[in-house]
């Protein structure tokens with residue numbers, strides 16, 4: 001039997017416990033062991049607990065056979081490692097383009113469940129997996145819930161994955177055509193001199209637009225710039241969001 005969420009050992013901080021509570025509840029309440037087989041696993045520090053929970057079910061004799069048959073589709077290098085470390089079966093989106101359910105974190109979630117993602121620079125593969133999934137579940141801690149508009153809590157800007165040779169052109173277009181307040185090519189310092197290179201060998205630009213009142217329109221405008229591979233605005237994609245609160249409770253947002 002896997003441990004009940006209420007009976008878990010303490011972690012190093014309330015924040016870590018909030019992430020774990022969100023993730024464990026999301027898995028427990030949404031995985032259908034009989035029907036689900038292809039599972040998307042996102043990136044970041046909260047989804048770590050999604051993989052951990054699935055790993056616990058794998059060790060549970062009552063669920064072992066079903067979970068051993070799950071094929072987990074990663075959104076990048078980190079999530080590939082998470083899948084392997086928890087003993088789960090790794091698959092690729094090329095082999096399994098139709099995903100039953102996917103779990104991922106978010107950098108900010110607004111009241112309409114529109115998301116900013118890409119703080120960990122995995123946004124293209126995250127969007128590929130989440131939009132290939134019948135059900136996309138977001139797991140996040142309390143800091144990610146926006147009071148109203150995207151861009152309120154997440155001040156770093158909208159992450160945008162761009163083809164490296166186009167970064168100057170895209171930077172100019174974001175400033176002049178879309179009037180971004182601040183545009184920064186994400187650097188890997190101190191671990192790496194120069195731009196962060198994504199798992200797809202692209203660069204990431206963070207473009208600050210302040211409060212985003214129409215994320216759908218902004219996504220379309222950014223996406224139309226030559227050189228943009230994908231934006232970190234995830235529009236009409238999430239079905240349920242689990243927020244772990246700092247008092248140990250979970251808030252659930254859904255359509």
Ligand SMILES: O=C(CO)[C@H](O)[C@H](O)COP(=O)(O)O
Pocket residue numbers: 042043044045046047104105106107116117118119120121122123126
């Ligand atoms: O979009 C992401 C990576 O590109 C992450 O899901 C997002 O940054 C949330 O991460 P965390 O769970 O560590 O807060």
